[in-house]
Amino acid sequence: MNGQRWCALGGPAFVLLFSVGFIFCAGFMPAPAPTMPADELAAMYRDNSVMIRVGCALMMFATGLLLPWLSLISAQMSRIKTCSPALANTQLTTGTAVVAFLMLPVLLWAVTAFRPERDPAMTQLFNDLAWLCLVTPVSIAVLQVVALGVAILGDRAAQPVFPRWAGYYNLWTGFIFVPGVAAMFARSGPFAWNGLLPYWIPFAFFGAWFLVMYVLLLGAIRQQEQQQAGTAA
Amino acid sequence: MTAPAVVSEAPKTSNGHIPGETGIWVFVLGDMTVFAMLFAGFVFYRAEQLGLYLESQAALNQTFGAINTLLLLSSSWFVVMGTDAARRDARALAQRLFAAAFLCGAGFGLVKFFEYREKVLQGLTPVANEFYSFYYMLTGLHLLHVLIGMIVLGFVFLRARAGIRTASDRMFLEGSATYWHMVDLLWIVLFPLLYLMK
Amino acid sequence: MISLLRHPATIVWLILAGVTVFSWWLGTDHGSGAPLQAHVNITTGVILLSLVKVRLILFHFMEVREAPWQLKRVCDAWIVVVGLVLIGLYRFATPGN
Numbered sequence: 023m024n025g026q027r028w029c030a031l032g033g034p035a036f037v038l039l040f041s042v043g044f045i046f047c048a049g050f051m052p053a054p055a056p057t058m059p060a061d062e063l064a065a066m067y068r069d070n071s072v073m074i075r076v077g078c079a080l081m082m083f084a085t086g087l088l089l090p091w092l093s094l095i096s097a098q099m100s101r102i103k104t105c106s107p108a109l110a111n112t113q114l115t116t117g118t119a120v121v122a123f124l125m126l127p128v129l130l131w132a133v134t135a136f137r138p139e140r141d142p143a144m145t146q147l148f149n150d151l152a153w154l155c156l157v158t159p160v161s162i163a164v165l166q167v168v169a170l171g172v173a174i175l176g177d178r179a180a181q182p183v184f185p186r187w188a189g190y191y192n193l194w195t196g197f198i199f200v201p202g203v204a205a206m207f208a209r210s211g212p213f214a215w216n217g218l219l220p221y222w223i224p225f226a227f228f229g230a231w232f233l234v235m236y237v238l239l240l241g242a243i244r245q246q247e248q249q250q251a252g253t254a255a
Numbered sequence: 256m257t258a259p260a261v262v263s264e265a266p267k268t269s270n271g272h273i274p275g276e277t278g279i280w281v282f283v284l285g286d287m288t289v290f291a292m293l294f295a296g297f298v299f300y301r302a303e304q305l306g307l308y309l310e311s312q313a314a315l316n317q318t319f320g321a322i323n324t325l326l327l328l329s330s331s332w333f334v335v336m337g338t339d340a341a342r343r344d345a346r347a348l349a350q351r352l353f354a355a356a357f358l359c360g361a362g363f364g365l366v367k368f369f370e371y372r373e374k375v376l377q378g379l380t381p382v383a384n385e386f387y388s389f390y391y392m393l394t395g396l397h398l399l400h401v402l403i404g405m406i407v408l409g410f411v412f413l414r415a416r417a418g419i420r421t422a423s424d425r426m427f428l429e430g431s432a433t434y435w436h437m438v439d440l441l442w443i444v445l446f447p448l449l450y451l452m453k
Numbered sequence: 454m455i456s457l458l459r460h461p462a463t464i465v466w467l468i469l470a471g472v473t474v475f476s477w478w479l480g481t482d483h484g485s486g487a488p489l490q491a492h493v494n495i496t497t498g499v500i501l502l503s504l505v506k507v508r509l510i511l512f513h514f515m516e517v518r519e520a521p522w523q524l525k526r527v528c529d530a531w532i533v534v535v536g537l538v539l540i541g542l543y544r545f546a547t548p549g550n
Contacts, residue, residue: 175278190282198289200399204381204392211300211385213392218296223289270521280524287531295538302547321477325470331514332466336457429516436514443506444535447499451480452543453492 026246030239032091033232039084041229047077048131053153053216056209063149064142071135078132085124092117095170095235098242102183105173113173116166123159127152157220158206160199167196167231183242191234198227275430283437286400290441293396297389297448304385311386312450314379319370320450323363327439330359334408337415338432346418353412356435360405367398393445400438407431465513469506476502497540504536 045051049070054063067074092114099110130152134145171192174184201219212218273280301308337352374380374387381391411431419425457463476499511528512518518525 185278186276187278187281190278191285194282194285194289197286197396200396201392204388207382208385208388211388212296213385213388218292219392223292271524272516272519273521273524274516274519284527284531291531291535291538294535295542298539298542299546302542305547305549317477317480321473324473324477328466328469328473331510332462335462335514336460339460339462433515436510439514440507440510443503443510447476447480447496447503448539451476451496451499453480453496 024243026094026097026243027240029090029094030236030243032087032089032094033236033239036084036087036091037229037232039087040081043077043080043084047080048074050077053221054149055216056150056153056214060142060146064138064140064145067135067145067149068138071138074135075132078128078135081128082125085121085128088121088124089118092121094239098183098239098246099170099173101242101246102173102177102179104176104178109169109173112169113166116162116169119162120166123155123162127156130155153215154205157202157215157224160202163199164196167192167199171196181245183245184238188234188238195227195231199224275433276426279430279433283433286437287441290396290444293393294444294448297393298452300385300389301452307384308386309453311379311384311390312452314374314377315390315450316370316373317450319366320446323366324442324446326359326363326366327442330356330363331436331439333359334432334435337411338428341415341419341428344418346415349415350412353408353415357405357408357412360401360408363401364398364405367394390449393449397438397441397445400441404435404438407434462513465509469509472502472506493544496543500539500543501536504532508532 054066058066095117096110096114099105099113100107130148134148134152138145171189174182174189174192175186177183177186177189201213202224204213205215205217205220208214208217210217213220215221333352333356337349337356340346340349340352371391379387381388408431411428414424414427417424419428479495480499508529511532512525517528
């Protein structure tokens with residue numbers, strides 16, 4: 023198993039570890055409602071203080087695994103002859119920004135659970151900050167998958183690095199993230215941070231994206247090895 | 256009628272011909288599925304605050320919505336005829352038809368602009384209530400699709416001048432047409448849900 | 454120009470535009486003073502009509518008519534599922550219906 027395959031494992035490993043931390047340890051599925059009164063929220067952080075921090079630790083390690091994964095995607099993008107280095111770099115930089123913005127809410131949850139006896143109003147502030155940080159900065163995630171999609175669709179080779187449908191699939195995934203911004207405006211209902219659009223739909227399809235891309239990346243790595251074996255012979 | 260150029264003929268298997276390419280259908284069906292979830296979400300949340308939704312809907316201008324439906328339907332018709340003309344290698348006609356389709360799309364955007372303006376001036380912004388959150392989110396996402404579609408139609412117009420010469424020309428033309436019709440199709444469901452549902 | 458108007462798509466367009474105007478009339482002018490049950494049936498009808506329009510667009514404008522059967526069935530499945538979910542939620546989850 024070569025280095026690239028280890029990098030590829032970063033994606034599914036992220037989904038697994040992050041889900042365990044997020045869902046089972048921190049208990050954030052479903053998310054605490056934005057309408058929850060401050061004292062109830064403070065009680066939640068107090069009662070689950072340790073498990074939330076355990077979840078945060080797991081989520082942080084999970085998020086780190088995304089960096090080799092992103093590097094692999096850009097490395098495979100640069101094998102596409104028609105792909106400008108600017109596109110591969112856009113994928114890498116926007117993806118890295120997504121990593122930073124994923125680390126931030128995790129850190130904020132940990133900070134909130136670290137000293138839960140503080141004034142409940144401050145707990146509420148940190149909690150708002152964490153959740154809005156998680157679901158609203160969608161523009162970078164959109165750019166990341168769009169850059170990848172555009173690169174795949176531009177591939178003119180007889181044997182493309184990624185199949186063409188994967189290009190359209192990435193463009194479509196970008197569209198799914200867009201409604202997340204709405205969470206800034208709603209405290210309840212489908213547009214709130216615990217609602218259908220910023221929470222359930224993106225999480226479901228974001229998770230699926232990692233698994234689909236994992237299979238496609240393994241295919242691209244296999245193709246690269248075959249081509250290298252062909253030129254060496 | 257001129258004889259069709261050989262390359263403009265779609266590859267046909269015994270099973271039929273996929274318009275555009277398989278990939279564009281991944282996008283189209285994926286998009287349709289996400290919109291279907293949003294539609295279902297709208298009807299679901301509507302049931303919880305029926306009075307609010309009905310009251311808010313009464314302030315919408317159905318005429319704007321209906322005119323926009325007719326504009327998109329006409330636009331789709333122009334694209335069908337344009338595609339047909341391009342396949343027959345009637346390039347000048349194809350260009351005129353695609354230009355007409357583009358103008359219908361621009362008309363749709365213009366009507367939406369006046370509609371949004373009217374609503375905002377009445378104080379009905381996305382934060383007014385949940386109905387208006389849905390209204391702006393659904394129509395806004397759809398408008399984004401219209402704008403992207405108009406850019407695509409612009410390229411279709413430019414490429415129609417040279418005609419269909421290669422398989423990738425054909426794929427681009429059919430794929431773009433498929434996308435544009437999907438934009439029309441989504442509006443066809445959106446319009447009755449937001450504007451007419453009682 | 455005459456050949457354009459004789460194209461099958463023109464007939465489809467005429468049907469679509471006609472149904473649009475009819476739904477618009479159903480959803481606005483008509484039934485304004487009608488009892489609730491009439492509203493419910495009219496709205497169900499308007500949703501069904503819009504799905505008929507969706508099928509016409511898919512099969513005639515988007516050329517699914519000539520596509521492999523798999524694509525045809527997927528499109529039909531979308532229409533059936535969306536119809537069942539929307540009308541189901543509308544008729545059974547909405548209070549008073």
